[in-house]
Amino acid sequence: MRFQRAIAAWMSVWLVVAGWLAFACDTLAADSRDRDIGQFYHTAWTIREGAPGQVTALAQTRDGYLWLGTQTGLYRFDGVRFERYHPREGGDFLASSVASLYAPPSGGLWVGFRYGVASFIDGDHAMHYAASSGLPTGTLYAIGGTPDGNIWAATFNGLVRLDHGRWISVGPSMGLPGMRARNLFVDREGRLWVATEDALAWLPRGGHRFEVATREVGRVNRIAEAADGSIWVAEADGGVRPAWTGEADPAEAGPVLRLSSAGLLFDRDGALWMPTLGDGIRRVPRVRDLPRRVIGAESAEAQRFVERDGLSSDYASSVIQDREGNIWVGGSRGLDRFRVSRLLPAMLPSGATDFAMVAAKNHGVWVGTKSRPLSRVDANGIEPIALTEAITAASRDADGIWLGGPGGLWRLHDGKPEPFAPLPYPDYSGVQAVVGDGKGGAWVSVNRPGIFHFTEGGWEHDPLPAVPIDSAPLVLMNDRRARLWMGFARNNILVRSQGGDVVIGSGEGLAVGNVTALLEDGEAVWVGGELGIGVVIAGRARMIAMAGDPLRGVSGLVRDHRGDFWANAAQGVVRIATADMARALEEPDYRPPGTLFDSLDGLPGTPAQFRPLPTAVVADDGRLWFATTSGIVSIDPAHVPRNPLAPPVSIRSFSTDVGTWPAGPRIDLPAYTERLRIAFTATSLSVPERVRFRYRMEGLDTRWRDAGNDREAVYTDPPPGHYVFRVTAANEDGVVNEEGASIEVNVARAFYQMPWFFLLCLLAVVLLAWLAFFLRLRSMASQLRARLQERHAERERIARELHDTLLQSIQGLTMRFQAIANRVPPEEPLRGEMERALDRADEALVEARDRVRDLRAHAGESARLDVALRALSSAYAAEHTVPVVVTTYGDLRGLDDLVRDELYGIAREAVHNALTHAQGNRVDVELRVEDAELLLSVRDDGRGIDEAVLRDGREGHWGLRGIRERAATIDALVSIASRLDGGTDVCVRLPVARAFPHRAGWLRRLRDTLR
Structure with a gap:
């Protein structure tokens, strides 16, 4: 209980401080213009990844799809899969080489082809236009729409407008000079800008005649609007420059960039992006801050990203920004994306490894390596200093910053390194850990058992006999009570104080493996190691089990100004909310969740597990810095970039064992369908790998199924019936599109599942039951008949016995009695009595014979x-x-x-x-x-x-x-x-x-x- 009360008290203090800091901090997100183009998270899709080549135009429709116009057809991209588009209704396209794309805010997509063909796509339906509808036979350089609902097209033969299904030429009749329309653009005010071979002109919103902005233009490839409302053009021969600024002189709006740009884009932060035909991408973060002069293509003011930096091709022709803020560039070999990652990579010199970090004064960190000079690094750049010695350990205390390496120890004063002491062994290759002792000296761990203390101008070696292993500390830390904490390999911590040394190991509940990180937190000390995170309070330790996969390889552990914990682990950088950690201490069975920042967030490599340690630092300005084997990244915990847009969801297709078909409003499946696959997608283009789906077949599923990032639902042997399939998706930040997408599914019944079949089966069962009953009755009747025959046989036997015995005996008696009667004289009265008795006996014999006849007679003997x-x-x-x-x-x-x-x-x-x-x-x-x-x-x-x-x-x-x-x-x-x-x-x-x-x-x- 003492353990829990102590940590709960410190957690409460942290929560109060965090709340105050949250109120005091600026809530504006960092401007992406503070990043170099190399600090954007870049991804390239080439033909190897399924991307088409020769991308000439890009657009994003309202459903979130990114559309790619190429010289060989039209494609769409959902962030994962490229799909060549063919309309299901309206016939196929009349041409294949796409010159321009335009996605109206109301939905759909306009496609302009070379040689006078245009198409409008709405879902699976396409409407095509050619010369028969008034469209000129020249190439459609650009298509755009104005707020009044008109659709305009810039063609080789001039400007045209769609009017009730027909294209009409409107240039000369509306005061537009020139015979060709090279490009067009609609600005934020709704004005239509058109560049011809003679001028740059604009049509006011709702106006009927063009006004000439300037006649000093060359061959304009693109038109764009800057954040201040100025209009810029990219000329094939003259470079990129401002062409119109209202009443002011265009030359005052910005410099002239002398490069052959095939495209032009001002992003939401005002940075200028320019794809070139053979020289990669150029980016100018702050155009208005540049001097009003001509800037060459090789100027450092125009950031450069080329093929050797990872660009799919140096030949780039189109650029757009999607609704989530990502920059997309289409080129001759594929597609490229630049997005703002959560973790900002430091612009370190190439070849730098093994980063020793320590917080610098005010902001940024000092970074030392084995092969590059000591540098001060912050979010905006890097500043090297004269110290070229290898640095393998660093720390900071009240007396300043300590640096250690194979060449000895240094102290930093006002940003200048000063030698402090050589190492106790000249042949040693480096320092594992260094901290000050608070008295002008330093504790140092080198790759020898024990610890070294530099005091009063000399070195003292302590073999640390209390430690059960023969090794040197991996990490060192001084706490507020002037105790020295030493973390060792194989799950051991030594705490040195004036009262002596205390060892904390597995017997005290510690189970982190190699101790690679220590963090003081009031009465608690948090411990990071190869097996996770633990905490030590009052000499006892306990482990913190995380929800999901356990943490491994925690070599950096810090807390931000809000109190949240951040761990640099093998999986990536993990943030744990302070409230969740406090609950985990109060409830031993509770597993706190963590937010993971990995390679998709810009983390390069994995943190070091041996040296230099620690790999996580909190700068004075609150920014967190993390070192890995491949670089250093930072993050502002108060302004973590977040995607607030729910991803649009759509159902793409369905397939059975017979084939695959595009999804419509409903799916009709035949009977005996063994396997149904429904493919769906969500067009979240920032981090599509982290989009999570769930789906449900209403009428079949009793609950939602979590699909993770799988984009397919599989049902085996779906029973016949009517169902509704629904799918929803959440983006990388958990923003859910609750409406999602749905489709009706009808599975036909087999003949044996029809109602008439059940009735027929019921009738057959009844008939079979009747037949069985009838056969049973026949059997019973046969048995009864057999018994009757037995009775008749018995009657016949009795009749024979009566006839052969009783009747014969009575007949004999009668005859004998008759013989006696004959001896009596007739006149005797006795003779009369005897005759009457004999008559009665004859009658009895007759009746007996009748009864015997009745016994023997049986109608069954006759058919x-x-x-x-x-x-x-x-x-x-x-x-x-x-x-x-x-x-x-x-x-x-x-x-x-x-x-x-x-x-x-x-x-x-x-x-x-x-x-x-x-x-x-x-x-x-x-x-x-x-x-x-x-x-x-x-x-x-x-x-x-x-x-x-x-x-x-x-x-x-x-x-x-x-x-x-x-x-x-x-x-x-x-x-x-x-x-x-x-x-x-x-x-x-x-x-x-x-x-x-x-x-x-x-x-x-x-x-x-x-x-």
């Missing part, structure tokens, strides 16, 4: 009901004298088995009852198909049946009840009635669909089956 009924009639005819007549009508094929059996049973029972009880003379059995019903009728002409018997049945008999039960089994209606004229009528009716299932529909059959 058709009519045949079975006739067989039944024949069987009764052999035993009874009453005839049984069977009559059938209609086709009875296909009769259901169960219906057949039950109808047969009903008919048999009705016939049996008629023969047994009716005492009639005839029994008629009729079976017929009538309309939609099957009718079975059994009629006799006997004595009929009593009403009570019809209603309740005869006690002990079950025939009528059995008839009704059989009818109910097959869903038939049965009626049993006695006629007035005598006799009984049994009638059974059931639907044909029930009796003949194959004749009914499948739904009816299914219903009947379920029943």
